Amino acid sequence: MSTVDKILALIRDTSSSLPDDVEKAILKAMRREEKGSSAKMILKTILDNCALARENVTPLCQDTGTLTFFVDSRLRKKVNRKVVSEAARKATEKGYLRKNCIDSVDGRSYDDNVAEGAPVIHYFEPESPDSRPTVTLIMKGGGSENMSRQYSLPDSSLGAGRDLKGVEKCILDAVVKTQGYGCAPGILGVCIGGDRATGYEIAKEQLLRGLADSSKDPRLAKMEKSILKKANSLGIGPMGLGGKTTLLGVKIASRPRVPASFFVTIAYMCWAGRRRTVEI
Amino acid sequence: MIELKYPFDEKSIRSLKAGDAVSITGVIHTGRDKFHKYFADGGRINVDFKDGALFHCGPVVVKRGGEWKVVAAGPTTSVRENPYEPEFIAKSGVRIIIGKGGMDAATLEAMRKYGAVYVQAVGGAAAVSAASVKRVQGVDFLDEFGAAEACWHFEVEGFRGVVAMDSGGTSLFDRVASSSHKKFLEFYN
Known part of the structure; x- marks a missing residue:
């Protein structure tokens, strides 16, 4: 199989098949919701939708999102921009991707989803030289991307100070503000600190972590659990119509900051948390 | 259900x-x-909306073997139609509005007055929504508005949603927003 075909298969599978852990979490959530509730019906519809999309190999959500690739730097030559662009072009032709790429200046559509900087490709350094090199793709739709936010502490309108309590307040405020918009139940990727740009970058990277994964920093691991519990007690529920399931997971990282800045950045992912990794 | x-x-x-x-x-x-x-x-439409349903949707529809086939048909955000909807409800006699994210107080009032409801479809569920469309009866304004904005006539079977705004003046969005905000404030008091 050529590398283009391998990337094409990765796009196809990411678009049409929700990750196992996300689907299982939705199933678990559905069982927890009350019998006859709208929350249960919505989660059941989402699960039916995922089964149907997988069976028919069609996009599980009509917004096939921004394609963001994370590529092991040892694959820099093999999985280059030309190869990724060709795969995106083929995926669009085959209907795995919607025509979803618009020129921001004149509003015209790049009908093959290929343009300068699209798809997005990040090369990363492998953690160990012995590991098998991988490529990971996430597809994040506009409805969820529009709900990502950055706070700057202290935030007087929220009464959030420069401490972990203030950080938590920002994150829960983001959950409250997202209701009815980003299709819930969602997943939060959070970065505490960093500059504005790295804040968004690191927050989005947290969405690559599996739902069962806890932060290695015990303070952050504790915070992940506590925010998930609090968010799900708000009663916002699937699609913001009430229920016990508002979030499926919270993943937090921290980065150092300069004394003058204290950003809290939240990357919101909708239930259609499409991510997939392959070895090349 | x-x-x-x-x-x-x-x-x-x-x-x-x-x-x-x-x-x-x-x-x-x-x-x-x-x-x-x-x-x-003041444009004329040839569709009879009396006792009918309007769907805020920009579908992906393709022609296969001379027939229209719906590939994806999820709901689009409804708030953009707030300025027009009360008058549309009053004049057209529509009973069900299907969309995403809910609508404003003026629309809720029109629903109360004329007897209509707002149904929230499941956002993102493109595959099931498309599968519930059994046949495309036809389309109006295809050339004028483009495929995503045209007025498509879908025959649906078992299209699922949740009544989010009823004709008694209740909006689930408002109710959930106020109770969740209250709960949020409780954490910090």
């Missing part, structure tokens, strides 16, 4: 309560930004 079949009579629509899960069968018509603007500007 409450089954609703076209034509949707006023009595059964008025008996629906915010929070009810519904399954819709019959014909529904799509209409979004350009459609609403056209109607508000």
Whole structure:
């Protein structure tokens, strides 16, 4: 199989098949919701939708999102921009991707989803030289991307100070503000600190972590659990119509900051948390 | 799940309560930004919306073997139609509006006055929404508005949603927003 075909298969599978852990979490959530509730019906519809999309190999959500690739730097030559662009072009032709790429200046559509900087490709350094090199793709739709936010502490309108309590307040405020918009139940990727740009970058990277994964920093691991519990007690529920399931997971990282800045950045992912990794 | 079949009579629509899960069968018509603007500007439409349903949707529809086939048909955000919807409800006699994210107080009031409900479809569920469209009866304004904004006539079977705004003046969005905000404040008091 050529590398283009391998990337094409990765796009196809990411678009049409929700990750196992996300689907299982939705199933678990559905069982927890009350019998006859709208929350249960919505989660059941989402699960039916995922089964149907997988069976028919069609996009599980009509917004096939921004394609963001994370590529092991040892694959820099093999999985280059030309190869990724060709795969995106083929995926669009085959209907795995919607025509979803618009020129921001004149509003015209790049009908093959290929343009300068699209798809997005990040090369990363492998953690160990012995590991098998991988490529990971996430597809994040506009409805969820529009709900990502950055706070700057202290935030007087929220009464959030420069401490972990203030950080938590920002994150829960983001959950409250997202209701009815980003299709819930969602997943939060959070970065505490960093500059504005790295804040968004690191927050989005947290969405690559599996739902069962806890932060290695015990303070952050504790915070992940506590925010998930609090968010799900708000009663916002699937699609913001009430229920016990508002979030499926919270993943937090921290980065150092300069004394003058204290950003809290939240990357919101909708239930259609499409991510997939392959070895090349 | 409450089954609703076209034509949707006023009595059964008025008996629906915010929070009810519904399954819709019959014909529904799509209409979004350009459609609403056209109607508000006094444009003529040949569709009879009396006791009917309007779907805020920009579908992906392709022609296969001479027939229209719906590939994806999720709901689009409804707030953009707020300025037009009360008048549309009053003049057209529509009973069900299907969309995403809910609508404003003026629309809720029009629903109360004329007997209509707002149904939230499941956002992102493109595959099931498309599968519930059994046949495309036809399309209006295809050339004028483009495929995503045209007025498509879908025959649907078991199209699922939740009544989010009822004709008694209750909006589930408002209710959940105020209770969740209250709970949020409680954490910090």
